[in-house]
Amino acid sequence: MRFDLITLFPDMCAALAAQGVCGRAHQRGVWSLQTWNPRDYTRDVHRTVDDRPFGGGPGMVMMAEPLALAIEAIRADRLAAGADAAGLPAPVVLLSPAGQVHRQALARRWAAGRGAILVCGRYEGIDQRFIDTYVDQQVSLGDFVLSGGELAALVLVDSVVRLLPGVLHDAESAEQDSFNPALTGLLDSPHYTRPEIWRGQAVPETLLSGHHARIQAWRRRQSVRLTRDRRPDLIEQARAAGRLSRQDEACLDASQAENEE
Incomplete structure (x- = not known):
């Protein structure tokens, strides 16, 4: 199982793959985590990933193009690494207050899959055209708002990885959750x-x-x-x-x- 996180703060995501039961499972190759910074897919000297919203209003909005280029790079890398089969790309999931609330039953369903590409938003939001074009599913942790999608993505990944065979020392632990x-x-x-x-x-x-x-x-x-x-x-x-x-x-x-x- 492989998770790819698109994030402006890749260092925030490193701990999950380095510590605890998920970290040990990562070291054994049970699952893998890759982070991708959309700033690496910009074309201007300032590595700009956000701009003011059309129509006015507070905050900034993440631009579609850097995110789209990141998605395309991830899909090519997953295909080359054998994480995805041709014609069966991993789902793209946006962590969003508008998403389906993540629950244990969904974590079990995810644990039977091959992972996903998780998009961690920031600022006021993401250009809707990117969401309409690339996002397959939106997931929320509940009726509250975070500064960005990174913490929500890590919660989602942890809830799934701990259910994979061999991750917990005692497999019955998950059965008593x-x-x-x-x-x-x-x-x-x-x-x-x-x-x-x-x-x-x-x-x-x-x-x-x-x-x-x-x-x-x-x-x-x-x-x-x-x-x-x-x-x-x-x-x-x-x-x-x-x-x-x-x-x-x-x-x-x-x-x-x-x-x-």
Whole structure:
């Protein structure tokens, strides 16, 4: 899997490929990251990549031509490196508040692919003609605005790479993630480690029992309760999809009764 990031700040993106589980996987060749600066595809002495918006208004707009030339260079490089097959170029993805919100289900879908070309915008925006011509998909992290697309791109890449085979030391870690369909899309349960008593607070007795069925049932109940308290919308989604068991519903009823008391 290969990701190509078009960015005015390539140094911001280096850490992901150098540290942590993603960095180790990068060193082993599980995935690769290339950065491309649109300033390298300008033709004037000032390496200009932005200009004032037509119609007036605040801020500057990234110009279409340097971005287009960067895309064409990336596609040629990916093809030569065998990252893409002829006629099947990697999708071009723009990190944008107007995009589809990135979720765990999408990260899993991406993990089954071959990567993408990610466009990290800056300033007030990008010339719409570039978007109309080259961008296949727009992705957002949520209803807020960042100074540029770099951080959003790194979040997207990290969420995908950690799902690739061999990236996590324990493959089951990803299976226990929040939002995983294996957990019917609910939040993960709380976790504890040594010591058994920390500042007067003990680890729940069930987790010390060694009884795997009891532990699994406890974690499920905690997952249901935590999701109800923090993300009730996920409970409703799971219920509408028929993913809550009778035991889950009984847990919710019991929790509701406790709150009413």
